[in-house]
Amino acid sequence: MLILGIDPGTVTMGYGLIEATSDELRLIDYGVLTSKVYPLAQRLYALYSGINEILGRWGPDEVAIEEPFMARNARLALAVGRAQAIAMLAAAQSGIPAYTYTPAQVKQAATGYGGSGKEQVQVMVTIQLGLKLLPQPDDAADALAVAVCHFGQKHLAEIVAKEK
């Protein structure tokens, strides 16, 4: 099963693709889509085209997208919400189920504590994917964390139950 994680933003959109087999999680691809095109409508279109390109190339089974974090900054939440909407739309249009996770859920899944720092989350994701180096930049690492979180939330329980 292929899971595409997305860390949405209207300037930089991180993505990370992992493959989940019965005994491991494996890193397949990661990176960032960036657009500085103006106006915003054109920038959203560029990001949308980039996501569609990734969906077409890899054909993920599920997409996991980080939710905007409302409490910190309403303007930022708005930008993240716009980027998230574009990613959700692209997934729905391709018939791929999309799931969303709050930053606290991603942290909880990675480290067992919803208030963990970004660095702790990244270290845990690096270990879970069996990597030696931390994927960079941050937005790509965050996208991988969402993908890993989704696997843990949705599929790990099923697999453990089957193996009992």
Added chain:
Amino acid sequence: MLILGIDPGTVTMGYGLIEATSDELRLIDYGVLTSKVYPLAQRLYALYSGINEILGRWGPDEVAIEEPFMARNARLALAVGRAQAIAMLAAAQSGIPAYTYTPAQVKQAATGYGGSGKEQVQVMVTIQLGLKLLPQPDDAADALAVAVCHFGQKHLAEIVAKEK
């Protein structure tokens, strides 16, 4: 020139199409797109399909979209931002320029005062379009107000200048 106004929302998206000739503004079409489908990704896709259907049917020259009003309610602003992003994307994908206006700009354009009430704006738009009855529901009336605002902001000055 055909201008499509959009009042974005993730449950109800109002739209209003006006034709601007050298001597009048004329109402062409208006209504609301609604979707109560879950999850949100499917709902955004339904709204996106509805907007594309309107763009395809009428081929507007320009699209005017209301901005979310951040100050009042951050959650609502996020929903409006998502719906607005979908509308912007649809316009960009069809190669139609999209413009955005804050609620205060729409009020200012309709009544000369950015703090006017919704009813005053609707009455002015009804008069500007030469109608006897107020278009309903509210979301459609709001979309027409954005379209009229866009005409005033972008084109009225050019027409007045040419006629001098």
